[in-house]
Amino acid sequence: MSVIPVIDISPLVSSSSEQTKFDVSQAIRRACEAVGFFQMIGHGIDEQLFDKLVIEARRFFAQSSEEKQRYAVHKWNPSNSNQYRGYFPSSVNGKEGLDLSSPYMNSEHELVKKGDPLHELNQYPMHGVLTQYWDEMWRISLELLRAVARTFDLDASHFDKLLDDRAFGGAGTLSTFRLNYYPQLGNQTPVSIGADDGEPLSCEEHYDGCVLTILYQHKVGGLQIQSENRTWVDVPIVPYALVVNTGKCLERWTNGCLRAVKHRVKLLKEERLSIPFFLEASYSTPIVPLPTAGGAPKYDPIIYGPYIIENNSKFKEYQRDDDKSS
Ligand SMILES: O=C(O)CCC(=O)C(=O)O
Ligand SMILES: [Fe+2]
Numbered sequence: 301m302s303v304i305p306v307i308d309i310s311p312l313v314s315s316s317s318e319q320t321k322f323d324v325s326q327a328i329r330r331a332c333e334a335v336g337f338f339q340m341i342g343h344g345i346d347e348q349l350f351d352k353l354v355i356e357a358r359r360f361f362a363q364s365s366e367e368k369q370r371y372a373v374h375k376w377n378p379s380n381s382n383q384y385r386g387y388f389p390s391s392v393n394g395k396e397g398l399d400l401s402s403p404y405m406n407s408e409h410e411l412v413k414k415g416d417p418l419h420e421l422n423q424y425p426m427h428g429v430l431t432q433y434w435d436e437m438w439r440i441s442l443e444l445l446r447a448v449a450r451t452f453d454l455d456a457s458h459f460d461k462l463l464d465d466r467a468f469g470g471a472g473t474l475s476t477f478r479l480n481y482y483p484q485l486g487n488q489t490p491v492s493i494g495a496d497d498g499e500p501l502s503c504e505e506h507y508d509g510c511v512l513t514i515l516y517q518h519k520v521g522g523l524q525i526q527s528e529n530r531t532w533v534d535v536p537i538v539p540y541a542l543v544v545n546t547g548k549c550l551e552r553w554t555n556g557c558l559r560a561v562k563h564r565v566k567l568l569k570e571e572r573l574s575i576p577f578f579l580e581a582s583y584s585t586p587i588v589p590l591p592t593a594g595g596a597p598k599y600d601p602i603i604y605g606p607y608i609i610e611n612n613s614k615f616k617e618y619q620r621d622d623d624k625s626s
Contacts, residue, residue: 304331304335304337304338304339304341304533304535304543305327305330305338305339305569306338306503307327308324308341308342309328309340309341309513310342311323311324312325312443312444312447313342313344313439313440314344315339320372321447321452324447325447325448326451328451329447329448329557332557332558334559335525336560337525337539337544337546337561337563338544338545339543339544340350340514340543340544341538341540341541343436343440345436345542346385349429349436350516350540352429353433354573355429356429356430357481357573358573360479365389368385368387369389369448369592371386371398371423372387372388373386373387374460381415383398383417383423384422385399385420385421386422386424387399387424388419389586390481393504394482394490394491394502394503395491395502395503396483397478397479397480397485398424399476399478400424400476400479401419401421401474401476402473402474403424403426403427404471405471406471409471409472411583412471418583418605419471430477434477436473437477437577437579440542441512441514442453442459442511444514445458445459445460445463445579446459448554450611452554452592454590463511463579463580463582463585465474465583465584469470470582470584471583471625472582474580474605474608475579476577476580477575477576477577477578478577479573479575480574480575482502482503482571482574484569484570491503491504494532494564496530497532499532499567501564502522502565502568502572504564505562505563506563506564507560507561507562508545509611509612510548510578510580511553511579511580512546513543513544513576513578514542514543514579515542515544515545515575515576515577516574516576517573517575518574518576519572519600520537520568520572521536521537522572523535524563524619525545525563526554526562528597530597532564545561545623546559546561547560547579547610548560549580549607549608551586552587552589552602553590553593554589555589555593555594555597556599563594573622580604580608582604583603583604584603584605585604586602587602587603587607
């Protein structure tokens, strides 16, 4: 299928009958099975919040590199201890970005105090609009996973406790909220070239490793997904829609029913902002194919934390050991 479905999730986020919620949940499942992506409307996020978020993101990236450097992770600012959560410059992989962790992470937790890379607190002050947007992403994420749970004959809250472990003595969700800025590139060289079609790219062809990604692409498109016949399909701009895609973790969890699909971003002449929220499972969550997904398990059980560290090490912007410096 090459058309990316547009799904109105309003019944999931308002009071509506169980049947209506189930019908929307099924539409989400079908999209994630057939395409791996959908455009989500009816999410209930105030349009003004997106506008404020874009202003906030632009304000951040418009700062001088010295100012942004203050929030850079250790690799680019040795006086900062964070390896993972913070700013990375465009010299590494074409785009620059700011990776933010949960503003609600349990700061007393042993892993947070120890400085575990996945459990780092933000050095960039995350308040106001950024926290409001985080709250919205978290609200929607839980509803999407409840939708998935329903279609696999599970209690709707099945995944809730596997995504945020604070109630079980953990530090909280490992999810990442990222601001991506693709500068106006002029004649600069692409970060990579499409493997099949030679398309110049500003974000390489990849799968997301997380559970789900919820992405806001602001006004400028360029995101493409690979269809089953290996051709590349544009993800069009639908105003104030959020692009949702299945990550490799959810693919494993659903025994391959929901598909993670390769995607990339074309190299454009104009600047571009994209704002993904990577929904992650808690560190010690076992990812074991759901028995209700049917069929013999196609994947070995894994523990989320070590799995995602290994997965992220494939991305240039996460190769942060000093000896791998690019
Ligand atoms: O910038 C985009 O639209 C997509 C970025 C992306 O795929 C990612 O950060 O995983
Ligand atoms: Fe991605």
